[in-house]
Amino acid sequence: MLLIEDLQVELAGNIILKHIDLEIKPGETHVLFGPNGSGKTSLLMTIMGYPQYRITNGRIVFKGVDITEKPINERARLGVGMSYQRPPTINGLKTRQMVQFCSSREIDVDELARRVNFNNLLDRDVNSGFSGGEIKRSELLQLMAQDADLLLFDEPESGVDMENISLVGNTIATLLQKDCEAIQNKSRLQQKRERTKMGLIITHTGYILDYIPVDKGQVLYEGVLSCSTNPREILQCISDFGYEECVRCTIKTH
Amino acid sequence: MYDKDSLREKAAKAAHKKAAIGPDIDLDEFQRSPVEHEYLDDERLLKISEEEKRQFLMAGVDVSKKERMGTYLQMDTSVVHCDTKQEGIEVIPIKTALEKYDWVQDYYWKLASADQDKYTASAALDLHNGYVIRALPGVKTVYPIQACLYIGKEGLQQNVHNIIIAEEDSELHIITGCSTSPHLKKGIHVGISEFFIKKNAKISFTMIHNWAEDMMVRPRSVAQVEENGLFLNNYICMKPVRSLQMYPTTHLVGDNAVARLYSIIVGSPESEYDVGGRVFLKKPGNKAEIVARTISNGGRIISRGHLIGEVPDIKAHLECKGLILKGGLIYAVPELEGHADGVEMSHEAAVGKIAQEEIFYLMSRGMDEEEATSTIVRGFLNVDIPGLPPQLKAEVDKAIELSDKDVM
Ligand SMILES: Nc1ncnc2c1ncn2[C@@H]1O[C@H](COP(=O)(O)OP(=O)(O)OP(=O)(O)O)[C@@H](O)[C@H]1O
Ligand SMILES: [Mg+2]
Numbered sequence: 277m278l279l280i281e282d283l284q285v286e287l288a289g290n291i292i293l294k295h296i297d298l299e300i301k302p303g304e305t306h307v308l309f310g311p312n313g314s315g316k317t318s319l320l321m322t323i324m325g326y327p328q329y330r331i332t333n334g335r336i337v338f339k340g341v342d343i344t345e346k347p348i349n350e351r352a353r354l355g356v357g358m359s360y361q362r363p364p365t366i367n368g369l370k371t372r373q374m375v376q377f378c379s380s381r382e383i384d385v386d387e388l389a390r391r392v393n394f395n396n397l398l399d400r401d402v403n404s405g406f407s408g409g410e411i412k413r414s415e416l417l418q419l420m421a422q423d424a425d426l427l428l429f430d431e432p433e434s435g436v437d438m439e440n441i442s443l444v445g446n447t448i449a450t451l452l453q454k455d456c457e458a459i460q461n462k463s464r465l466q467q468k469r470e471r472t473k474m475g476l477i478i479t480h481t482g483y484i485l486d487y488i489p490v491d492k493g494q495v496l497y498e499g500v501l502s503c504s505t506n507p508r509e510i511l512q513c514i515s516d517f518g519y520e521e522c523v524r525c526t527i528k529t530h
Numbered sequence: 531m532y533d534k535d536s537l538r539e540k541a542a543k544a545a546h547k548k549a550a551i552g553p554d555i556d557l558d559e560f561q562r563s564p565v566e567h568e569y570l571d572d573e574r575l576l577k578i579s580e581e582e583k584r585q586f587l588m589a590g591v592d593v594s595k596k597e598r599m600g601t602y603l604q605m606d607t608s609v610v611h612c613d614t615k616q617e618g619i620e621v622i623p624i625k626t627a628l629e630k631y632d633w634v635q636d637y638y639w640k641l642a643s644a645d646q647d648k649y650t651a652s653a654a655l656d657l658h659n660g661y662v663i664r665a666l667p668g669v670k671t672v673y674p675i676q677a678c679l680y681i682g683k684e685g686l687q688q689n690v691h692n693i694i695i696a697e698e699d700s701e702l703h704i705i706t707g708c709s710t711s712p713h714l715k716k717g718i719h720v721g722i723s724e725f726f727i728k729k730n731a732k733i734s735f736t737m738i739h740n741w742a743e744d745m746m747v748r749p750r751s752v753a754q755v756e757e758n759g760l761f762l763n764n765y766i767c768m769k770p771v772r773s774l775q776m777y778p779t780t781h782l783v784g785d786n787a788v789a790r791l792y793s794i795i796v797g798s799p800e801s802e803y804d805v806g807g808r809v810f811l812k813k814p815g816n817k818a819e820i821v822a823r824t825i826s827n828g829g830r831i832i833s834r835g836h837l838i839g840e841v842p843d844i845k846a847h848l849e850c851k852g853l854i855l856k857g858g859l860i861y862a863v864p865e866l867e868g869h870a871d872g873v874e875m876s877h878e879a880a881v882g883k884i885a886q887e888e889i890f891y892l893m894s895r896g897m898d899e900e901e902a903t904s905t906i907v908r909g910f911l912n913v914d915i916p917g918l919p920p921q922l923k924a925e926v927d928k929a930i931e932l933s934d935k936d937v938m
Contacts, residue, residue, distance in 0.1 A: 325894075326890055347893070347899075348890055349893040349894070349896055349897060349898050349899070352893065352895060352896040356894075357894075358894055360891070363891055364887045364888045364891050366888055366891070366905075366906060367909055367910060368909030368910055368911065368913070369905060369906070369908075369909035369912075374895070377895060377897065377905070378895045378896065380896070401909070418895060422895060
């Protein structure tokens with residue numbers, strides 16, 4: 277389980293996240309909406325442990341361990357994994373090696389790559405000259421190797437073409453154990469009970485909802501998590517009234 | 531054809547001439563008298579001490595000679611091993627070659643000048659030995675030829691002269707190392723190298739330096755590339771050295787001739803490296819690339835590069851990238867000189883540190899900070915060298931990996 281309590285975060289002297297409370301139970305996936313600059317990426321980076329996001333109040337507990345002060349790699353080893361919006365290029369490091377590094381065991385990188393249609397890019401330097409959509413698939417490939425329990429996706433479908441979007445969507449569903457076809461001869465209920473992976477997905481468009489059953493939607497607005505309800509309703513509300521109105525109206529109805 | 535007396539006369543005049551760059555060295559502090567070593571046949575070569583084997587290996591030389599087309603080994607001033615396995619590939623000690631073969635006279639001191647400075651002068655006056663490697667027309671090596679110049683004698687000045695010739699349509703791959711006994715305190719290596727790449731020929735020359743802390747090193751090399759020829763020069767030095775200064779020059783004299791120079795230098799504390807290269811692009815279609823990756827772990831590194839485009843329709847690029855990891859200095863000096871309309875020349879120089887963002891990214895995949903840092907450093911040193919056969923690329927990687935353990 278991921279538990280965030282009354283989290284306040286400063287970046288470069290500005291408070292960018294305020295009083296964040298969030299709970300993701302094993303098997304649950306949440307989506308996060310919010311206008312540009314509202315702090316969505318910041319929240320994910322804070323959960324991952326980037327030290328420039330200074331936690332000035334509150335705490336983060338993952339699998340019962342207080343990770344508020346833990347370095348990035350320890351969080352990764354505990355099972356936190358992230359698909360980045362804008363990952364850096366690592367010159368001279370081949371994507372193939374990177375994917376292998378992500379896993380603690382020997383893996384068949386080519387076989388994994390096949391699943392996200394990435395084989396002909398494996399021998400390129402990590403993120404070097406990758407197109408927008410290629411970056412997304414590279415990030416997914418790394419997460420597949422990593423086998424994390426809490427998966428943070430920062431806009432996984434942005435910049436992905438219409439054909440690849442189903443590939444990306446289905447891959448995320450698999451990573452989150454939400455693909456119903458994969459496991460036969462088990463009832464849906466049973467599958468749901470056995471699910472342990474947790475997900476937090478940032479999306480602007482909500483296209484990803486077509487592929488992954490999601491438990492909850494949340495809106496981050498000016499550093500504050502303002503509402504949580506059915507993600508489709510939120511999406512409808514945002515497109516009808518805009519973020520500001522949406523946040524206000526749902527607060528009222530709560 | 532050179533004239534012995536006039537060469538000596540010319541050199542004698544420059545006996546005290548300081549080099550244009552690099553700290554001056556008093557050559558009177560070193561001995562140049564010959565140090566004899568017994569010739570080692572294949573069997574005895576395999577029986578040298580493990581320590582010596584390792585020193586050779588770090589300089590790219592495998593005494594088992596597996597996957598090598600020829601071998602030249604020199605210890606101090608004596609040739610201890612010299613042979614070739616392939617028809618059409620010649621490996622000959624230069625002193626023998628000068629005595630026996632007239633054709634060698636046409637190459638000796640043809641590109642380099644004996645009066646350039648006191649080091650070239652000394653090599654002309656007091657030559658110990660060196661190798662002549664030649665590929666006959668149309669002959670291509672499958673495996674590289676290996677050469678090693680080793681210094682074991684305390685206080686020695688080793689004077690070496692090498693001539694490398696790729697005749698028309700031939701292809702020659704050479705891996706060469708310089709190394710010293712791990713116990714050596716003081717010594718100087720002076721090495722003259724002249725490369726002749728003829729029409730449609732190709733040479734890849736990979737040099738690995740593996741010096742001792744107090745060594746002085748003054749290589750002097752010049753290459754000439756004819757029509758459609760390719761000269762690929764890789765230089766790796768990841769070990770301490772007191773002072774290393776070299777500025778190899780390449781002349782592209784035929785249409786479409788190409789030169790690519792790559793160097794990887796990791797600078798240790800109290801070591802000074804002044805390295806670089808210069809390429810003259812003299813004919814249409816010439817291409818040149820100089821790529822340097824330098825890391826300072828507390829050493830002083832001057833990384834030079836000079837491209838001179840003399841005619842239109844040439845293309846040249848210079849790339850100097852440096853990382854300062856544990857103090858020290860990196861001084862990048864990129865120079866471009868275009869002498870005609872229609873030259874295409876560019877450079878890219880950057881000196882900095884490892885980006886935190888990259889370290890964090892790798893940490894978020896489970897590496898600790900140290901692993902992440904060394905992975906990024908290794909990536910930084912891992913330059914793609916177009917045209918280098920995978921076999922040689924593996925040697926380069928191996929050399930980096932071997933040194934890696936000591937350096938990082
Ligand atoms: N290094 C920095 N220094 C100062 N401010 C920063 C820095 N990085 C981000 N910010 C600011 O922090 C705020 C939150 O940024 P964040 O990236 O979390 O937004 P976001 O919700 O992910 O936006 P988007 O939808 O555009 O991706 C923004 O106002 C941004 O400009
Ligand atoms: Mg963002």
